[in-house]
Amino acid sequence: MEKLKVGIIGCGVIFDLNILGYLNRDDIEITCLCDSKERHIKEKIEKFNLGSDVRHYHDYKEMLDVENIDILEILLPHHLHCEVTLYATQKNILGISVQKPMAHSIKDCDKMINACKNNNIKLKIFENFTFYPPIMRAKQLLEEGIIGEVNSIHIKTLEASKGGWDITTTTWIWRLDPKLCGGGLECGSPIIFDDGFHKFWLAIHLIGAKIEKVYSWIDRFNNLDAPAYIMWKYAPPQDSDFFVPTYGNMEYNYSPNMTLPSPYYPEDEFISITGSEGIMWINQATAGGNTMSKSEFFPAIVIFRDGKIETISDMERDWKYGFINSTHHFIEAIKNGGDPILSGEEGKYTTQFALAALKSSMLGKEINPKDIKE
Ligand SMILES: NC(=O)c1ccc[n+]([C@@H]2O[C@H](COP(=O)([O-])OP(=O)(O)OC[C@H]3O[C@@H](n4cnc5c(N)ncnc54)[C@H](O)[C@@H]3O)[C@@H](O)[C@H]2O)c1
Numbered sequence: 001m002e003k004l005k006v007g008i009i010g011c012g013v014i015f016d017l018n019i020l021g022y023l024n025r026d027d028i029e030i031t032c033l034c035d036s037k038e039r040h041i042k043e044k045i046e047k048f049n050l051g052s053d054v055r056h057y058h059d060y061k062e063m064l065d066v067e068n069i070d071i072l073e074i075l076l077p078h079h080l081h082c083e084v085t086l087y088a089t090q091k092n093i094l095g096i097s098v099q100k101p102m103a104h105s106i107k108d109c110d111k112m113i114n115a116c117k118n119n120n121i122k123l124k125i126f127e128n129f130t131f132y133p134p135i136m137r138a139k140q141l142l143e144e145g146i147i148g149e150v151n152s153i154h155i156k157t158l159e160a161s162k163g164g165w166d167i168t169t170t171t172w173i174w175r176l177d178p179k180l181c182g183g184g185l186e187c188g189s190p191i192i193f194d195d196g197f198h199k200f201w202l203a204i205h206l207i208g209a210k211i212e213k214v215y216s217w218i219d220r221f222n223n224l225d226a227p228a229y230i231m232w233k234y235a236p237p238q239d240s241d242f243f244v245p246t247y248g249n250m251e252y253n254y255s256p257n258m259t260l261p262s263p264y265y266p267e268d269e270f271i272s273i274t275g276s277e278g279i280m281w282i283n284q285a286t287a288g289g290n291t292m293s294k295s296e297f298f299p300a301i302v303i304f305r306d307g308k309i310e311t312i313s314d315m316e317r318d319w320k321y322g323f324i325n326s327t328h329h330f331i332e333a334i335k336n337g338g339d340p341i342l343s344g345e346e347g348k349y350t351t352q353f354a355l356a357a358l359k360s361s362m363l364g365k366e367i368n369p370k371d372i373k374e
Contacts, residue, residue, distance in 0.1 A: 003029040004094070004334065007067055009060045009084060010075030011035040011044045013171045014099060017264075017320055018075055018126070019048055021327020028331065030054055034063045060084055064091050071334060073126075074098045077174045078182050078194070082108035085123070089115040095122040095334045097327075101197040101354065102347035104182035106373055109351055113344035124330050124340030125347030129198045129269075129285060130205060131329065132322035133315040134300040138273075138282050139206060147275030147305055150207055151244040155199045156251045156270045159191070159226055160258035164266035164287075176223055183225075183358050185218070191226045191252055192218055193354055195267070200353040201342065203248050206273065209234040211353055211369050218361035221254055228252040230357045244276065262287035264319055278305030288317035 006022055008015065011033055022028045030050055033041045034057040041056045057063035064072075064087060072088050074081060074096065082103045088096055096116065102125045103109050116123035129135055142150060174180040175190035183193030204210070216230035234246040260266040269285040283298040284290075292298045299311035326341075333340050342350065352369040360367045 003027055004070040004331065005029050005031045005068065006071045006073065007032045007034070007063060007069040008073040008075060009034040009063065010073075010077075010099075011037075011040040012075065013165070013167060015044055015075055016047070017128070017323040018073060018099070018327065019044070020320060021324040021331070023048065025331070027335070031069060032057060032063055032067050034058065034060050061087060064088055068092070070094045071331070072096045077180050078104060079180045082112055085112045086115050089119045089121055093121055095124065095330060095340070097124040097126050097330055097340070098347075099126045100201075100342075100347070100350075101182065101193060102344075102351050106348060106352060106355070109344070109348035113348065116344060122330075122333060122340055123344040123347075124333075125342040125344065125350075126326060126330075127198060127201055127342050128319075128322035128326050129202055130322070130341055131325035132285055132288070132319060133325075134282055134288070134317065135202070135206075135285070135322070136325075137312065137315055138271075138280060138301055141280070141301070141303070142206060142273065142275075146278065146303060147273065147280050148277030149243065150273055150275045151246045152274040153203060153207055153248040154251070154272045155202060155248070156253070157195065157199060158258075158260065158268050158270070159224070159252060159254045160260035160266040161256050162258070162266055163260040164262040165264055167265075184355070184362065185220075185225050185358060187220055187223055187225060189225045189358065191224050192228055192230075192358055193225075196250075196252075196354055196357070197350055199250050199269075200357070201346070201350045202271070203232070203250065204346075204350065204353065206271075207234060207246065207248065209237065209246065210349070211235065211356075213366040213368050214353065214356045214360055215366045216357045216361045218358065222256065224254060226252040226254045228361075230360075232353075232357075260287055261290045263289070268292075278303060280304075284317065285322075286319050288319050293317050 176188040181188040183189030214232040218228040231249040268287040271282040301312040356367040356369040
């Protein structure tokens with residue numbers, strides 16, 4: 001079998017999870033890595049036993065000019081996502097996966113979408129929560145109508161400061177610079193524009209509707225754009241006369257003295273969804289599998305309907321499976337056809353939602369994401 005050749009640009013923190021879906025497959029060969037710091041490339045090759053044949057580059061243009069790759073993985077700070085994607089679309093590549101958030105601006109999202117379309121390249125905006133087993137199961141159950149017609153979602157993100165990865169300051173510093181991180185806030189936006197992308201997407205994905213208006217308060221503590229409270233109303237369905245108006249809200253807490261045991265970031269998520277016949281709770285994501293998951297109080301999914309409680313726990317809860325499944329889905333889309341999740345258009349709309357929330361906090365008024373055009 002002809003192997004698909006994979007090149008990766010950016011060998012920082014998230015490389016350790018993005019690489020997993022490419023390992024131990026007969027159909028994949030990792031041929032080249034690029035990072036401005038040689039030390040980062042060497043560390044990853046050693047850590048994941050990638051072999052001495054992998055070629056090293058420090059300039060992404062040189063790698064793309066020289067190498068013949070099928071799949072390009074872009075794991076760079078946000079300000080580089082658009083420029084590297086556009087350069088790569090001039091090459092003979094089958095698929096480009098760009099880590100979230102897609103780009104700083106909607107104009108850049110459009111440029112990326114158009115360049116990929118014009119060159120017949122599949123564009124994936126890499127989002128892992130979609131493929132996290134409890135979220136996948138929850139989505140399937142919602143579609144089966146387990147709690148009836150959904151009319152409300154609450155997404156809580158708990159940010160603690162101790163208990164997770166030991167992260168270098170370099171991965172943090174660019175997120176505090178608004179020119180590099182994006183989002184428009186003076187303090188940068190490591191929370192709402194960066195991590196928030198996952199949660200804005202989940203709000204769209206789990207409910208299956210677009211947003212009519214969003215309003216938010218985004219505070220600032222310890223250089224973070226948190227705590228924050230963001231609320232929105234979904235656009236009514238076009239094909240139904242009977243529906244309960246549907247709302248959502250997102251809450252970011254910051255607990256500076258809390259220890260949150262996690263194999264990854266000291267962060268976790270708790271989602272509740274209400275429908276016409278019941279309520280669903282999804283317990284945990286980023287820190288899934290930790291001491292909380294092992295207790296009887298936090299099953300992966302809890303359903304209340306018909307006056308009874310049901311718990312569902314028979315699935316992997318380690319957050320890394322979201323990354324592995326997401327990458328496998330992309331490889332299948334390249335090999336057998338089909339759209340990547342997220343598509344460029346989905347990434348663009350999620351970016352509009354995020355920028356609308358950020359703009360609302362700055363202007364103190366409701367914004368419709370579709371009015372974010374820049
Ligand atoms: N899906 C998730 O849950 C998740 C989690 C973390 C990060 N991310 C996303 O992944 C991307 C990378 O984040 P990270 O945390 O790994 O950042 P990082 O700072 O740890 O890594 C970035 C890497 O890019 C390299 N780099 C910077 N500029 C470069 C250039 N011009 N050419 C070549 N290499 C260059 C750096 O040396 C570094 O090794 C961001 O878009 C971020 O939002 C996603």
